[in-house]
Amino acid sequence: MEYNWNWSILFEEQYLNWLISGFGWTVSVALSAWCIAIVIGALVGVGKTVPNKVIRGICATYVEIFRNVPLLVQMFIWYFAVPEMLPDDWGRWMKRDMPNPEFVTAVVALGLYTASRIAEQVRAGIETVPPGLTAAATAHGLSVGQTYRYVLLPISFRMIVPPLTSEFLTVFKNSSLALTIGLLELTAQSQQIAEYTFQGFEAFTAATVIYVCIALVATVLMQLLEKYTRIPGYVGKEG
Amino acid sequence: MISIENISKWYSDFRVLTDCTTSVKKGEVVVVCGPSGSGKSTLIKCVNGLEPVQEGRITVDGDEVTAKHANLTALRSRIGMVFQHFELYPHMSVLENLCLAQEKVLGRSRSEAVARAEKLLARVGMADHVKKYPSQLSGGQQQRIAIARSLAMDPIAMLFDEPTSALDPEMIKEVLDVMVELAQEGMTMMVVTHEMGFARKVADRVIFMDEGAIIEDRPTTEFFDNPVSERAKDFLSKILNH
Numbered sequence: 084m085e086y087n088w089n090w091s092i093l094f095e096e097q098y099l100n101w102l103i104s105g106f107g108w109t110v111s112v113a114l115s116a117w118c119i120a121i122v123i124g125a126l127v128g129v130g131k132t133v134p135n136k137v138i139r140g141i142c143a144t145y146v147e148i149f150r151n152v153p154l155l156v157q158m159f160i161w162y163f164a165v166p167e168m169l170p171d172d173w174g175r176w177m178k179r180d181m182p183n184p185e186f187v188t189a190v191v192a193l194g195l196y197t198a199s200r201i202a203e204q205v206r207a208g209i210e211t212v213p214p215g216l217t218a219a220a221t222a223h224g225l226s227v228g229q230t231y232r233y234v235l236l237p238i239s240f241r242m243i244v245p246p247l248t249s250e251f252l253t254v255f256k257n258s259s260l261a262l263t264i265g266l267l268e269l270t271a272q273s274q275q276i277a278e279y280t281f282q283g284f285e286a287f288t289a290a291t292v293i294y295v296c297i298a299l300v301a302t303v304l305m306q307l308l309e310k311y312t313r314i315p316g317y318v319g320k321e322g
Numbered sequence: 323m324i325s326i327e328n329i330s331k332w333y334s335d336f337r338v339l340t341d342c343t344t345s346v347k348k349g350e351v352v353v354v355c356g357p358s359g360s361g362k363s364t365l366i367k368c369v370n371g372l373e374p375v376q377e378g379r380i381t382v383d384g385d386e387v388t389a390k391h392a393n394l395t396a397l398r399s400r401i402g403m404v405f406q407h408f409e410l411y412p413h414m415s416v417l418e419n420l421c422l423a424q425e426k427v428l429g430r431s432r433s434e435a436v437a438r439a440e441k442l443l444a445r446v447g448m449a450d451h452v453k454k455y456p457s458q459l460s461g462g463q464q465q466r467i468a469i470a471r472s473l474a475m476d477p478i479a480m481l482f483d484e485p486t487s488a489l490d491p492e493m494i495k496e497v498l499d500v501m502v503e504l505a506q507e508g509m510t511m512m513v514v515t516h517e518m519g520f521a522r523k524v525a526d527r528v529i530f531m532d533e534g535a536i537i538e539d540r541p542t543t544e545f546f547d548n549p550v551s552e553r554a555k556d557f558l559s560k561i562l563n564h
């Protein structure tokens with residue numbers, strides 16, 4: 084088989100623009116989903132540790148559902164099934180009038196899925212805090228909310244920065260699934276370049292390089308965060 | 323000041339406290355001792371409502387801790403508590419450890435809180451360590467800071483749960499010295515400890531517990547010179563010959 088290498092197509096204006104636009108969508112989807120995931124993940128993770136049984140149950144159910152249904156299936160459900168299940172007006176609005184439906188759907192699906200994974204990290208982080216610290220905070224008159232806010236969360240967030248780094252990288256990788264509902268993110272754009280130019284290797288190499296660069300930047304950022312927030316000499320629960 | 327009336331407590335089926343009654347007057351120092359698992363920690367945790375009781379009544383300074391709708395956070399902010407393992411907040415500097423509850427619970431301004439903190443750190447001999455983190459300090463230093471942290475709340479009484487039993491022998495004295503000074507200044511104290519030297523020196527009364535019950539509750543010298551119950555005699559001979 085003869086393959087005509089032609090790296091220069093990547094720099095032709097049209098295809099370069101596609102790559103840049105794909106990169107933009109990938110970053111937008113991943114970062115927006117990450118924001119949703121951090122907020123909901125933190126709430127649900129905390130919810131799994133509070134004394135109230137009902138809240139704990141709801142949060143545990145959330146995690147089980149969103150973590151165990153494959154992300155691709157969740158994308159399809161949000162995109163194809165949810166508009167049908169909602170009251171007519173809302174469903175019609177989602178299908179016809181919602182701006183950027185592929186983008187919004189991808190962000191919601193990816194955000195809620197990632198939230199379930201972050202919730203587990205948050206819960207685990209809170210559980211590494213020695214119970215004596217909670218007792219001390221309580222004994223000084225801090226309320227349950229204040230104990231979480233000033234003691235449990237700051238300690239546990241520092242403990243879970245390393246596992247969160249890997250979730251942060253995963254959210255970029257998982258954002259590629261958005262192509263299945265028609266969002267022209269990086270993977271979709273490379274695929275399109277491959278189809279137009281028959282230069283599949285070059286197109287996907289470009290995508291790979293960009294994903295790797297994103298991963299490197301993300302890793303460096305998280306390492307800085309870890310370094311900046313490290314508690315001097317503290318290693319968590321002894322034993 | 324602290325009054326404990328006929329309290330009983332269960333952990334599911336397991337009875338930890340059996341009909342305990344005692345009281346601590348203002349300015350009094352009471353030492354609680356007894357074998358491991360006898361319920362000493364549980365008893366003092368009930369005093370500030372860290373553990374609920376199923377039967378009986380506890381009041382502190384006239385406020386009922388065991389009442390259904392007791393305002394526990396307000397009550398707790400007036401009772402200091404010092405733990406065996408110090409329980410300093412590891413992610414905060416020494417100064418922040420002392421300021422957190424002052425600001426968030428008592429609503430003191432930053433400058434008031436800092437001033438109070440610095441005064442108390444000087445008092446426990448830790449003024450040079452305000453910027454350090456707990457893990458950079460020895461056990462004895464951490465415990466002195468934990469005591470200062472409680473004192474910063476201007477408590478009306480202090481509870482201690484084996485404050486020196488996690489310390490290396492050479493650090494026990496520096497912590498006991500702080501506690502002795504506190505006792506001599508008239509602080510109301512309830513202290514779980516096996517430091518019988520401390521008890522003899524500053525305690526007004528000694529409570530001896532076994533299997534969740536208060537077996538003896540008597541003035542210090544009486545308790546040491548002629549313990550009534552066999553169990554207390556046994557306990558004392560073991561601990562004093564140690």
Ligand SMILES: Nc1ncnc2c1ncn2[C@@H]1O[C@H](COP(=O)(O)OP(=O)(O)OP(=O)(O)O)[C@@H](O)[C@H]1O
Nearest residue numbers: 333336338356357358359360361362363364365484
């Ligand atoms: N959260 C709990 N759940 C069930 N049982 C408990 C709990 N906490 C304590 N106990 C039990 O209650 C009893 C009294 O415990 P407590 O900690 O009050 O004893 P202690 O006198 O302080 O002992 P030590 O000298 O070892 O500190 C023990 O038998 C202990 O196993």
Ligand SMILES: [Mg+2]
Nearest residue numbers: 362363364484
């Ligand atoms: Mg104990």
